[in-house]
Amino acid sequence: MLLLFHFFAPFLMQLLQASVSCHPGGLSTTCAVTADPMGKSLTAARRQVEWEPLKSSVSWKGKTVNNTKIILVFCLVLSLLFVAGYLASDRNATTDKAPGRNATTDKAPGRIAATGKAPGRIAATSKAPGRIAATNKAPDRIAATGKAPDRNVTTTRAPDKYLTLNLGRKATMKLALIPAGKFMMGSTLSAEEVAGRFALSGAAGILQITAGDFTDEHPRRQVTIGKPFYMGVTEVTQAQWKAVKGSSPWARQSYTRDKADHAAGYISWNDAMMFCKMLSKKTGHTVRLPTEAEWEYACRAGTTTAFSCGDDPSKLGDYAQYRGNTYENKEKYAHSAGAKQPNAWGLYDMHGNVYEWCADWYADSYANADALGPTGPPAGKERVARGGSWRSVPAHCRAARRTRFSPDSLSATFGFRVVVESAAGVD
Numbered sequence: 109m110l111l112l113f114h115f116f117a118p119f120l121m122q123l124l125q126a127s128v129s130c131h132p133g134g135l136s137t138t139c140a141v142t143a144d145p146m147g148k149s150l151t152a153a154r155r156q157v158e159w160e161p162l163k164s165s166v167s168w169k170g171k172t173v174n175n176t177k178i179i180l181v182f183c184l185v186l187s188l189l190f191v192a193g194y195l196a197s198d199r200n201a202t203t204d205k206a207p208g209r210n211a212t213t214d215k216a217p218g219r220i221a222a223t224g225k226a227p228g229r230i231a232a233t234s235k236a237p238g239r240i241a242a243t244n245k246a247p248d249r250i251a252a253t254g255k256a257p258d259r260n261v262t263t264t265r266a267p268d269k270y271l272t273l274n275l276g277r278k279a280t281m282k283l284a285l286i287p288a289g290k291f292m293m294g295s296t297l298s299a300e301e302v303a304g305r306f307a308l309s310g311a312a313g314i315l316q317i318t319a320g321d322f323t324d325e326h327p328r329r330q331v332t333i334g335k336p337f338y339m340g341v342t343e344v345t346q347a348q349w350k351a352v353k354g355s356s357p358w359a360r361q362s363y364t365r366d367k368a369d370h371a372a373g374y375i376s377w378n379d380a381m382m383f384c385k386m387l388s389k390k391t392g393h394t395v396r397l398p399t400e401a402e403w404e405y406a407c408r409a410g411t412t413t414a415f416s417c418g419d420d421p422s423k424l425g426d427y428a429q430y431r432g433n434t435y436e437n438k439e440k441y442a443h444s445a446g447a448k449q450p451n452a453w454g455l456y457d458m459h460g461n462v463y464e465w466c467a468d469w470y471a472d473s474y475a476n477a478d479a480l481g482p483t484g485p486p487a488g489k490e491r492v493a494r495g496g497s498w499r500s501v502p503a504h505c506r507a508a509r510r511t512r513f514s515p516d517s518l519s520a521t522f523g524f525r526v527v528v529e530s531a532a533g534v535d
């Protein structure tokens with residue numbers, strides 16, 4: 109403003125002098141009108157008086173400058189200064205609002221103390237408190253469980269429903285929680301009824317269905333599974349096996365495909381037990397094969413029918429890789445684990461794909477089996493395998509169907525899935 113005044117001062121002073129001294133061309137023309145020798149009319153004289161000052165001028169540095177231009181420039185500059193001043197004050201006002209915003213985020217310090225994050229970063233964004241609040245949940249969870257974080261255990265959904273084991277080599281294993289409960293173990297159909305209902309017309313050789321194949325599914329009786337446990341939602345895949353064991357038993361064997369997500373084949377009972385031992389050591393959990401009772405209980409998932417999807421074999425193809433949709437389609441190998449629909453408890457391929465080793469020794473009858481948490485006979489020659497395989501007919505894929513093999517035997521159809529005991533240490 110001082111600079112502006114210094115610049116326009118000469119012009120303003122000349123204008124003031126002109127108005128008070130009847131300078132020719134200035135406001136003094138009012139005087140000239142009254143003495144107009146030419147006798148102009150008063151109206152014309154007043155018009156001249158009103159317009160004459162606008163035609164006046166001042167001199168600056170020896171030059172004549174029109175007063176009108178000076179006034180217009182002066183007004184323009186003043187206007188610009190007012191606008192600039194307004195904008196500047198507005199900006200200051202905006203800045204002045206900052207304390208208000210800070211006041212909104214003033215809640216942060218308490219949370220900052222909990223997280224140890226820099227206050228400046230939190231004040232910079234109004235979203236920060238929410239993020240911090242979310243972060244604060246983690247310590248609460250740890251405090252609630254009282255367990256130290258385990259690198260090998262993470263939950264993928266609700267902690268009490270699923271468990272995921274990190275196997276290394278970017279491989280994981282998802283397991284579903286199987287609740288404790290009671291169920292009827294064994295077939296609702298007699299051996300003869302099974303043979304009659306699932307007989308294959310024109311079948312010969314290994315496909316012949318005889319009643320003698322199914323007598324060991326009896327007597328049907330109630331079994332109690334006293335503790336919940338986690339069970340692999342799929343059979344052990346090739347990638348999972350390699351991550352834990354570092355080997356590929358199926359490699360260069362017939363009736364296999366070397367693909368990471370395919371069920372691992374050519375696994376003996378002894379090999380499966382070694383896998384469980386190594387995975388237990390790796391994760392700190394009790395990883396083992398399911399008992400035969402646990403396997404059938406999980407396979408049925410509350411059902412009493414031949415398959416967990418009902419009694420109709422024509423529906424089996426939606427839930428199982430079995431002879432009808434693999435072998436007979438010239439796909440004579442174990443397929444991708446989990447490619448079909450799961451049962452009611454989220455378990456895939458309990459029917460078909462690969463046989464699944466169970467922990468028990470085989471006994472040819474349930475007559476002497478325990479009712480509570482049965483684990484099979486104390487000794488034997490063969491281990492139980494369940495569920496049928498990719499080359500099995502429907503009768504051999506039933507929930508009640510039992511098979512047994514020597515613990516060191518290998519086949520393209522032999523695989524397994526594991527269970528993890530849900531005792532302390534799991535969620």
Ligand SMILES: [Ca+2]
Pocket residue numbers: 343457458459460461462463464495496
């Ligand atoms: Ca299976």
